Amino acid sequence: MGTEIKTTHVGSLPRSKAVTDLVFAVEKGEAVDLGRFSDVIGEAVEETVRKQVEAGISIVSDGEMSKISYATYIKDRITGFDGDSERRPPADLEQFPGFLERQAKSGGTPTYRRPKCVGEIRVKSMEPLEDDLRRFQSAIEVHKPQGVFMNAASPGVIALFQPNEYYADDDAYLEALAEAMRAEYEAIVSDGLFLQLDSPDLGLGRHMMYKDRSDEEYLQRIGRHVDMLNHALRNVPAEKVRMHVCWGNYEGPHHCDVEMGVILPTLMKAKPAALLFETANPRHAHDWATFAEMADQIPDNKILIPGVIDSTTNFVEHPKAVAERISRFVNLFGAERVIAGTDCGFSTFAGFGAVDPDIVWLKLKTLADGAELASKGGVRVAA
Structure with missing residues (x-):
């Protein structure tokens, strides 16, 4: 048997109705019993860690149980955000308005507040993060996974979804975000977890916030995003950080996605050791x-973590197909530098997910089964 190929995923996992109802109640400013909130979220974290371990996932997360989304949650942790902002559909969906309308009517487009920056950005409270860390550590102690990580929004993705109406320019906005988020990044690593920076701005940003720019201008801008991310990570070891890049976790044509070859040199300048x-x-x-x-x-x-499981379809990949996808990267870079992952999260927004919650766990199990096949070798890969 060859080197064991580890498995992981992007972070968000299905939330129960009880969790979703509470998260949205908090979002709407409704009166919520804080003790009940803590208990329900804590039980959900424990359950999701247990299910990941049972599915065979090596490096697990807390499923982002307490967060309404992977980017807008920051309004409760740093100052300067309020109100709502205009929705900017991706360029590919703009070209197919009928499909875009169908997605919205079917519930494929989450409806929740996306606040904009209207004031000075600084740390507001570390308490929500401390609560997340405490709940996660409790579940880790019970289920003892091989490895653990926690998600945090990158400065660039915060800017992607929450436009600036306060700072003089985008660079000043990014710099303020980087400095404010630095405390969260350092706290996660100090607690013994791997930090995952969610950075879809480096891919999705091409056909959203920078869809009217040239490729040259786009590369200049995401280069600045990477600079600010690296600045925020200046006190964090690279080997304790991983970065997720995607082109939008939605079913759609995606024909406007920027090619990986265009952005890869920029991605390689980012400090995180794993991509x-x-x-x-x-x-x-x-x-x-x-x-x-x-x-x-x-x-x-x-370290390369290719998504070998699709997060937007209820098809359950065959373990042999998963093994082939993994083996392509192992053949190129060696098993020690490859971890098998998923394309994106399975519940990027609380209560919204294209994949049925029960099917998510079967997909994660087939991820582990495929990694085991690839670890044993003998998987034939077409050139």
Whole structure:
């Protein structure tokens, strides 16, 4: 048997109705019993850690149980955000308004507040993070997973979804976000967890916030996003951080997605030692070839975490297909530098997920089964 290939995922996992109802009640400003909130979220974290371990996932998360979404949760932790902002649909969906309307009517488009920056950004309270860490550590102690990580929003993704109406320019806004979020990043790592920075701005941003810019301008802007991310991580060891990049966790044409080859050199300048990215869905299944062609531009100390499970379909991948996807990267970079992952989260927004909650766990099990096959070797991979 060869080297064991570890498994992980992007972070968010299905939340129960009880959790979703409470999270939305807090979001709406309704009176919520804080003791009950803590108990319900704590039980949900314990259950989701147990299910990940039972599915065979090596490196687990808290499922982002307490957060309404992976980016807007920050309004409760840093100051300067209020109100709501205009929705900016991705460029690919703008070209198909009928499909966009169908998505909205079917509940595929979450409806919750996306506050904008209207004041000075600074740390408001570390208590929500401390609560998350306490609940997660309690579940870790019970179920003893191999590895653990916690998600946090990158400065760039906060800017992507929450526009600036206070700072003089985008650079000043990013710098303020980086400095305010630094405390969260350092606290997660200090608590013994891997930090995952969610950075879809580096992919999705091309056909959202920068859809009217040239490729050259876009690369300049995301280069600045990476600079600010690195600045926020200046006190955190690279090997304790992973970064997730995607093109939007939604079913759609995705024909406006920027090619991996265009952004890969910029991604390699980011400090995090590990990179999570999509390769399972139809639009990015070919990206493994880009990594093969550009292997000399990938530093030897980078860990690659390709998504080998699609997070937008209820198809359950066959373990052999998963093993083939993993093996392509293992053949290129070695088993020690590859972890099998998912394309994106399964519940990016509380209460919204394309994949049925029960099917999520079967997909994670097939991820583990496929990694076990790839670890044993002998998987034939077409060139």
